[in-house]
Amino acid sequence: MDVSYILDDLNDAQRDAVTADSTGTLVLAGAGSGKTRVLVHRIAWKIKVEGLSAYSILAVTFTNKAAREMRGRIEALLDGNVNHGMWVGTFHGLAHRLLKAHAREAGLPDNFQILDSDDQLRQLKRIHRELELDDTRWPPRQSQYFINGHKDEGRRSAHIDDFGGDHYLSTMLKVYRRYEEVCRQQGVIDFAELLLRALELWRDNPAILDHYQQRFKHVLVDEFQDTNAVQYAWLRLLTSKGMAMTAVGDDDQSIYGWRGARIENIQQFSKDIPNTQIVRLEQNYRSTGTILKAANALIANNSQRMGKELWTKGEDGDKIALFAAFNEQDEARFVTDRIDELLRDDYRRSDIGVLYRSNAQSRVLEEYLIRAGVPYRIYGGQRFYDRLEIKNALAYLRIIALRDDDTAIERVINTPTRGIGNRTVEILREYARQHQLSLWRSAVAIIENGMLPARAGNALRSFLSLIEDLSAQCQDLPLDEQVSITIDKSGLIAFHEKEKGEKAQARVENLQELITAARGYSSEDEEAEPLRAFLDQAALDAGDQQADEHEDSVQLMTLHSAKGLEFPAVFIVGVEENLFPHKMSMEDPERLEEERRLAYVGITRAEQKLYLSYAESRRLHGQESFNSLSRFVREIPNELIDEVRINNTVTRPSSYAQSTTTSQQAAAASIGFGLGQRVLHSIFGAGVVISFEGQGASARVQVNFEDEGSKWLVLQYANLQLL
DNA sequence: CTAGCCACACTTTTT
DNA sequence: GTGTGGCTAG
Numbered sequence: 001m002d003v004s005y006i007l008d009d010l011n012d013a014q015r016d017a018v019t020a021d022s023t024g025t026l027v028l029a030g031a032g033s034g035k036t037r038v039l040v041h042r043i044a045w046k047i048k049v050e051g052l053s054a055y056s057i058l059a060v061t062f063t064n065k066a067a068r069e070m071r072g073r074i075e076a077l078l079d080g081n082v083n084h085g086m087w088v089g090t091f092h093g094l095a096h097r098l099l100k101a102h103a104r105e106a107g108l109p110d111n112f113q114i115l116d117s118d119d120q121l122r123q124l125k126r127i128h129r130e131l132e133l134d135d136t137r138w139p140p141r142q143s144q145y146f147i148n149g150h151k152d153e154g155r156r157s158a159h160i161d162d163f164g165g166d167h168y169l170s171t172m173l174k175v176y177r178r179y180e181e182v183c184r185q186q187g188v189i190d191f192a193e194l195l196l197r198a199l200e201l202w203r204d205n206p207a208i209l210d211h212y213q214q215r216f217k218h219v220l221v222d223e224f225q226d227t228n229a230v231q232y233a234w235l236r237l238l239t240s241k242g243m244a245m246t247a248v249g250d251d252d253q254s255i256y257g258w259r260g261a262r263i264e265n266i267q268q269f270s271k272d273i274p275n276t277q278i279v280r281l282e283q284n285y286r287s288t289g290t291i292l293k294a295a296n297a298l299i300a301n302n303s304q305r306m307g308k309e310l311w312t313k314g315e316d317g318d319k320i321a322l323f324a325a326f327n328e329q330d331e332a333r334f335v336t337d338r339i340d341e342l343l344r345d346d347y348r349r350s351d352i353g354v355l356y357r358s359n360a361q362s363r364v365l366e367e368y369l370i371r372a373g374v375p376y377r378i379y380g381g382q383r384f385y386d387r388l389e390i391k392n393a394l395a396y397l398r399i400i401a402l403r404d405d406d407t408a409i410e411r412v413i414n415t416p417t418r419g420i421g422n423r424t425v426e427i428l429r430e431y432a433r434q435h436q437l438s439l440w441r442s443a444v445a446i447i448e449n450g451m452l453p454a455r456a457g458n459a460l461r462s463f464l465s466l467i468e469d470l471s472a473q474c475q476d477l478p479l480d481e482q483v484s485i486t487i488d489k490s491g492l493i494a495f496h497e498k499e500k501g502e503k504a505q506a507r508v509e510n511l512q513e514l515i516t517a518a519r520g521y522s523s524e525d526e527e528a529e530p531l532r533a534f535l536d537q538a539a540l541d542a543g544d545q546q547a548d549e550h551e552d553s554v555q556l557m558t559l560h561s562a563k564g565l566e567f568p569a570v571f572i573v574g575v576e577e578n579l580f581p582h583k584m585s586m587e588d589p590e591r592l593e594e595e596r597r598l599a600y601v602g603i604t605r606a607e608q609k610l611y612l613s614y615a616e617s618r619r620l621h622g623q624e625s626f627n628s629l630s631r632f633v634r635e636i637p638n639e640l641i642d643e644v645r646i647n648n649t650v651t652r653p654s655s656y657a658q659s660t661t662t663s664q665q666a667a668a669a670s671i672g673f674g675l676g677q678r679v680l681h682s683i684f685g686a687g688v689v690i691s692f693e694g695q696g697a698s699a700r701v702q703v704n705f706e707d708e709g710s711k712w713l714v715l716q717y718a719n720l721q722l723l
Numbered sequence: 724c725t726a727g728c729c730a731c732a733c734t735t736t737t738t
Numbered sequence: 739g740t741g742t743g744g745c746t747a748g
Contacts, residue, residue: 062737062738063737063738064737064738090737090738091737091738092737092738093738095738096738114738116738117736117737117738135743135744136731190738191737191738192738194738195738226737255735256735256736256737258734258735258736259735259736259737357734357735358733358734358735359734359735360733360734360739360740363739363740380736383736383737414724417724417725419724419725420724421724421725422724423724424724455724456724459724539738540738541738542737542738558734558735558736559735560734560735560736561735561736579734582734582735583734584734584735585734585735594735595735598735619739620733620739621732621733621739621740622739
């Protein structure tokens with residue numbers, strides 16, 4: 001059999017990775033080095049050459065998009081049917097599949113529902129109210145972060161020590177315990193729970209684990225640097241009897257530490273698995289030599305790397321353009337002007353990516369792009385199935401599928417408003433709590449008992465019959481008609497139509513789009529009831545296909561969402577201290593390194609042209625601030641950078657003390673300090689002013705002290721002396 | 724119970 | 739600048 005097509009067109013390192021015969025194979029795949037290709041070809045190699053059955057292969061990714069792409073490419077490389085029986089999916093999707101198959105053993109009801117982060121937060125808000133916690137002192141978001149953080153590490157409330165009643169910990173624990181209880185009662189599980197339960201399912205049921213261990217002989221993991229503790233433990237458990245595992249990842253592109261990703265898992269891998277072969281993919285097929293040199297130089301400032309240096313056979317290409325903007329408007333103008341120039345040079349709009357650190361930065365860019373008549377698309381942002389109107393529609397469908405879905409009832413019992421106010425819902429909740437019933441059953445009981453005032457009772461009764469009517473009408477109809485009837489009869493369409501503003505129309509359109517999505521939906525699992533399957537899929541898939549627009553447009557996105565993408569021309573805007581690296585991440589060296597990896601991700605998105613820009617003065621959240629050029633730019637060798645000179649603005653990127661512009665000078669004069677000014681503080685000693693913001697009494701300066709590191713000081717109280 | 728007003732906060736995001 | 743949530747008047 002001719003299998004040369006599997007290895008042709010691969011470089012030596014890629015071939016090593018594809019054909020490696022070790023128990024553990026760790027592929028350190030640099031940006032643009034053909035990572036997915038290696039994964040797909042390795043699967044083909046295992047099947048076609050080593051004779052492994054597709055049935056015994058498990059491939060795990062983080063996003064549905066990556067899973068889809070992998071499946072598509074496997075099909076393209078092998079003939080369509082060969083991959084039948086192969087498990088390819090996201091961690092969460094596979095966990096869901098396992099739990100559906102073994103719900104009882106996992107301690108879950110057969111019809112358990114997934115609680116997405118939005119519903120989780122709403123639930124926590126309710127718990128906070130129930131426990132009479134003051135929202136300002138105890139923000140529900142914090143509880144959410146606390147709970148998810150611990151679950152990502154595999155800890156349930158019972159595993160956490162409150163150190164003898166520490167106030168913060170014991171309060172958080174109280175919330176965590178109550179949350180676990182409510183979830184159990186309602187038969188819902190959140191995203192972190194999905195993974196944790198799947199792990200416990202295997203850990204506590206040796207027979208089930210054994211079944212999957214017999215089956216999966218080779219496990220492949222994509223974006224391995226993003227795995228958290230539970231995901232890694234799950235993989236280890238599955239492969240603990242010496243099955244092969246291939247992990248593909250890049251420690252330099254680990255940017256999700258804040259949501260539980262453990263970069264250490266990469267180092268751990270070769271320690272845990274005897275006979276691990278490490279393959280480095282360093283040849284880059286994406287970017288010019290200049291861009292790669294910049295990326296290499298930047299990332300070399302991080303400690304504790306596995307070590308890797310990108311190179312290309314291609315040309316050095318253009319230098320990196322650096323523009324010092326006067327303010328964020330000037331920066332946006334620079335970006336739009338250059339985009340115009342690129343478009344004149346026959347770049348397509350979709351060839352251009354504009355990346356920023358935080359979402360708030362997109363507004364000004366959008367204004368200027370609109371003014372210049374350049375179509376753009378904001379990539380990422382709110383997902384289709386997360387939109388308010390879509391979640392409302394799905395809530396109705398969920399109630400139709402299962403009356404006892406409390407989360408869904410809470411969401412739409414008074415949306416659109418129908419006279420069921422807080423008081424009535426409170427009575428319902430109380431009744432439900434006391435009698436251990438779902439909200440739906442409580443509502444039925446309360447009406448029968450006549451426990452409500454006439455008006456509220458009528459309102460509630462009409463809600464119940466609305467659902468019953470809807471349910472009866474939807475019986476046996478095709479999925480899209482069920483959706484169509486539901487959004488119409490529930491009054492959601494009318495509700496959103498009469499909302500004011502442009503948003504109203506978009507919301508109605510999204511609801512129409514949901515019908516289209518339902519029409520196009522077909523479950524892989526033909527046994528499952530279509531509505532149920534559709535709802536599960538909606539919970540696990542962001543549905544960004546729906547949000548796709550097809551007009552050729554410039555792509556705007558955060559640096560995080562740019563990971564995995566590439567563009568012939570890339571702009572990275574706002575390369576300023578305090579913004580990028582973000583001020584929330586500057587104190588902690590590990591988080592600073594993660595910011596640097598984010599910069600590395602950004603730079604390596606560019607194929608040919610890279611533009612960096614920063615603003616000497618920036619208005620963000622209504623506050624004006626003055627920041628210096630990002631340290632990340634200063635870590636790029638000078639000879640790779642071309643300073644753009646426009647309007648007599650000349651900048652020297654390599655030092656803090658830059659030429660100042662009039663506005664900065666004026667602001668500096670008004671508070672008495674400029675960037676680079678040496679000052680003396682009575683306690684902290686000598687330091688240098690590295691940025692400042694605000695005016696008058698609220699003016700603050702950031703000083704980098706020689707001994708104490710950098711601190712923000714309120715000017716009024718700091719008593720700084722000029723040196 | 725609802726609507727309208729004001730205060731407040733605000734990194735990054737997938738499932 | 740924008741969205742969310744709490745409070746108050748009708």
